[in-house]
Amino acid sequence: MAPSLVEAINQVTVVSDTTKPKFQRNEAFVLQEKGQFHYADRPVPKLPSTKHVLIRVLATGLCGSDVHYWQHGQIGQFVVRQPLILGHESAGEVVDIGSSVTTVRRGERVALEPGVPCQTCDYCRGGRYNLCALMQFAATPPHDGTLSTYYTLPEDFCFVLPPHISIEEGALVEPLSIAVHSARLAGITTGQSILVFGAGPIGLLCCAVARALGASTVLSVDIEQSRLAFARTYAATATYRMEDKSPEENAASIMTTSQLSEGADVVIDATGAESCISCGVHALRRGGTFVQTGLGTSNIVFPVGQICSKEGVYKGSFRYGPGDYKMAIELLNLKKVGVKELITHAYEFSRAEEAFEGVSRRQGIKSIIYGPGVQNALITSSE
Amino acid sequence: MAVNGAQQVNGVGKGEEVVASVLHGVKDLKIEHRQLGVPEASEVQVAVQATGLCGSDLHYFNHYRNGDIIVQEPLTLGHESSGVVTAVGSQVTNPKVGDRVALEVGLPCLECDLCKEGRYNICKSLRFRSSAKSFPHFQGTLQARINHPAVYCHKLPSSVSLDLGAILEPLGVAIHGSRRAALKSGSTVLIFGAGAVGLLCAAMAKVCGAKTVVIADIQAERVDFAVKNKFADAKIVVPMKRPQTIEDKLSFAKEVAEMVKSASGIGEVDAVFECTGVESCLQAAIYSTRPGGRIMLIGMGSPIQTLPISAAALREIDLVGVFRYANTYEEAIKLVSSGNPLLPDLSKLVTQRFNGFDGIPGAFAMAGRVKDDEGNLVLKVVVDTTNP
Numbered sequence: 115m116a117p118s119l120v121e122a123i124n125q126v127t128v129v130s131d132t133t134k135p136k137f138q139r140n141e142a143f144v145l146q147e148k149g150q151f152h153y154a155d156r157p158v159p160k161l162p163s164t165k166h167v168l169i170r171v172l173a174t175g176l177c178g179s180d181v182h183y184w185q186h187g188q189i190g191q192f193v194v195r196q197p198l199i200l201g202h203e204s205a206g207e208v209v210d211i212g213s214s215v216t217t218v219r220r221g222e223r224v225a226l227e228p229g230v231p232c233q234t235c236d237y238c239r240g241g242r243y244n245l246c247a248l249m250q251f252a253a254t255p256p257h258d259g260t261l262s263t264y265y266t267l268p269e270d271f272c273f274v275l276p277p278h279i280s281i282e283e284g285a286l287v288e289p290l291s292i293a294v295h296s297a298r299l300a301g302i303t304t305g306q307s308i309l310v311f312g313a314g315p316i317g318l319l320c321c322a323v324a325r326a327l328g329a330s331t332v333l334s335v336d337i338e339q340s341r342l343a344f345a346r347t348y349a350a351t352a353t354y355r356m357e358d359k360s361p362e363e364n365a366a367s368i369m370t371t372s373q374l375s376e377g378a379d380v381v382i383d384a385t386g387a388e389s390c391i392s393c394g395v396h397a398l399r400r401g402g403t404f405v406q407t408g409l410g411t412s413n414i415v416f417p418v419g420q421i422c423s424k425e426g427v428y429k430g431s432f433r434y435g436p437g438d439y440k441m442a443i444e445l446l447n448l449k450k451v452g453v454k455e456l457i458t459h460a461y462e463f464s465r466a467e468e469a470f471e472g473v474s475r476r477q478g479i480k481s482i483i484y485g486p487g488v489q490n491a492l493i494t495s496s497e
Numbered sequence: 498m499a500v501n502g503a504q505q506v507n508g509v510g511k512g513e514e515v516v517a518s519v520l521h522g523v524k525d526l527k528i529e530h531r532q533l534g535v536p537e538a539s540e541v542q543v544a545v546q547a548t549g550l551c552g553s554d555l556h557y558f559n560h561y562r563n564g565d566i567i568v569q570e571p572l573t574l575g576h577e578s579s580g581v582v583t584a585v586g587s588q589v590t591n592p593k594v595g596d597r598v599a600l601e602v603g604l605p606c607l608e609c610d611l612c613k614e615g616r617y618n619i620c621k622s623l624r625f626r627s628s629a630k631s632f633p634h635f636q637g638t639l640q641a642r643i644n645h646p647a648v649y650c651h652k653l654p655s656s657v658s659l660d661l662g663a664i665l666e667p668l669g670v671a672i673h674g675s676r677r678a679a680l681k682s683g684s685t686v687l688i689f690g691a692g693a694v695g696l697l698c699a700a701m702a703k704v705c706g707a708k709t710v711v712i713a714d715i716q717a718e719r720v721d722f723a724v725k726n727k728f729a730d731a732k733i734v735v736p737m738k739r740p741q742t743i744e745d746k747l748s749f750a751k752e753v754a755e756m757v758k759s760a761s762g763i764g765e766v767d768a769v770f771e772c773t774g775v776e777s778c779l780q781a782a783i784y785s786t787r788p789g790g791r792i793m794l795i796g797m798g799s800p801i802q803t804l805p806i807s808a809a810a811l812r813e814i815d816l817v818g819v820f821r822y823a824n825t826y827e828e829a830i831k832l833v834s835s836g837n838p839l840l841p842d843l844s845k846l847v848t849q850r851f852n853g854f855d856g857i858p859g860a861f862a863m864a865g866r867v868k869d870d871e872g873n874l875v876l877k878v879v880v881d882t883t884n885p
Contacts, residue, residue, distance in 0.1 A: 436614045
């Protein structure tokens with residue numbers, strides 16, 4: 115039996131300066147305003163309250179948004195105006211806890227829910243904290259992300275990983291929670307047919323969650339055959355390759371080739387692309403629900419007539435809220451969803467920029483950057 | 498004014514003495530002085546000026562317990578309060594000194610799943626002023642001044658009196674109950690219990706567009722008051738029978754249901770707000786409700802009851818628990834200050850007022866009565882501590 119990841123970390127040779135004692139060096143991978151990266155030392159964060167914990171970040175997955183900030187310096191109204199640490203899909207080890215913390219212990223491996231809301235506004239108190247206007251979200255300017263040695267979070271935003279889940283898989287709990295949030299908004303129940311546009315990490319995870327929630331047909335749609343081939347082995351019951359024709363024609367093809375003559379009960383769009391959204395609406399069953407998970411252009415041409423005549427429901431989906439991380443962890447715990455298959459690339463912290471370049475070239479499915487001082491080639495599971 | 502030397506620190510910094518009413522045993526209220534520090538960074542200091550008395554306060558006063566909850570140390574009562582902000586903590590921008598506020602006295606943990614879902618009223622770690630449930634007891638509002646988190650002090654517009662500000666707490670129960678009832682416009686509603694909470698539920702049913710509100714009580718004057726003041730459209734006076742066997746009980750319950758159906762001419766109702774906690778009322782509620790209807794369990798009375806459960810279950814009548822309130826103060830404030838024509842005059846619910854801390858024992862005695870010496874109904878007794 116290979117040594118546990120945590121034991122291995124304690125034995126590993128730290129890649130950078132080891133002369134400073136533990137807790138005194140917080141190395142960060144920083145994006146500058148003009149789009150260049152550099153490494154910098156930052157102060158080790160102090161616990162902001164007695165309910166906070168200090169986490170040593172061990173693995174961070176990269177998201178399209180991280181790459182977008184690097185390449186464009188902004189997303190919508192969020193602009194990189196000062197150096198910013200990116201990364202928000204992380205898992206790590208709890209190294210210190212505030213005096214009021216009762217739900218996590220030092221040494222536990224946790225997935226990080228990287229957005230802390232205000233807890234006092236109407237959205238927070240009313241059960242929709244993901245819509246809090248004062249949300250402090252990692253790697254959304256001006257809040258630093260998790261590509262550093264340490265990060266702090268309140269205890270209730272740290273979720274203990276099941277023993278059989280590796281740290282790398284722990285980094286995928288964040289995108290899995292996005293998929294859970296979308297699936298819950300869609301109201302997926304047993305026996306339904308689900309159409310998912312986009313076979314990137316989010317689309318794939320939506321397929322997996324839909325299967326776990328009992329959907330009997332999960333159709334993955336993409337333009338790339340290789341992505342669809344993977345989807346078929348991973349979580350989709352069938353696939354469809356978008357053809358170079360109108361959205362209505364693609365929808366008609368989907369409905370005939372997949373025997374969804376009435377359309378799909380649920381459509382989830384994980385692309386943000388106008389043609390996919392349009393196609394999805396055309397392929398939606400009467401009374402069905404369309405969940406917009408992917409963020410693309412802000413304004414599109416939209417077949418609103420279809421939504422009206424079908425009495426379809428079109429729902430926005432933004433990040434994740436109450437109960438989503440908990441369900442994501444439970445799906446992994448019960449092995450109803452697997453995420454290991456999605457991890458195709460892993461980089462040491464010193465090669466973080468390569469990871470960004472790779473993701474920008476759409477290499478693989480999910481790339482992981484290890485935390486500072488964590489070496490590659492550590493075992494990924496106790497199985 | 499009896500002075501007891503006991504002191505209790507209620508904040509940090511330089512202490513000041515404030516007057517407090519403290520319950521030491523059954524019907525044993527003492528006036529004491531407590532140390533009150535400056536408010537913490539996110540707190541404000543409030544001079545409590547109006548406090549309504551509630552059944553739970555009365556229960557603690559009369560029994561030094563509330564059901565299973567036993568008082569473990571001296572306890573200040575009162576939780577339906579409003580007042581004026583006298584000092585603010587260093588991080589507080591709202592409310593400001595001089596603002597008039599209604600106090601939300603239940604503080605949840607904000608970390609658990611229920612809090613995050615917006616159901617903080619049922620947070621397991623919630624601490625509620627004047628309740629002996631948590632220990633050390635979170636002291637109630639019958640004190641000259643308290644420090645309280647700013648985010649739970651809701652600013653009152655100038656058009657809303659402090660008495661009405663105190664009514665916002667039980668109104669919150671009615672709002673929360675009406676939300677969980679999901680009343681459709683044009684629905685028919687039955688209220689059991691024409692005390693303050695029942696009347697407020699009737700008012701909310703009207704506000705939600707109920708076509709007909711029927712109110713039932715054993716006291717004729719209470720239901721007369723309800724109809725006269727436009728809290729309800731129809732009334733029934735429930736006979737004071739005391740059936741003993743289960744057959745007799747259910748037979749009586751069916752009788753009451755028939756009274757409801759014929760008094761209002763509406764047949765079975767869409768929803769019932771059960772505000773008494775009395776077994777016979779809940780039994781009657783089940784027989785009074787239409788298939789698919791809903792019964793809101795608001796009154797806290799007998800914890801164990803015998804019910805004709807199949808009469809409910811086989812007709813898909815849902816029994817819905819209601820416990821206090823969550824996210825109701827802003828809506829309550831808007832409601833009472835908006836001049837809504839469907840809302841009856843809630844200030845009529847304040848039927849007796851007592852002044853100062855010396856008036857508190859008299860207030861408790863009055864709150865336990867059905868009528869005062871002049872023959873007026875006792876609905877809500879308010880203690881005015883503007884001048885302690």
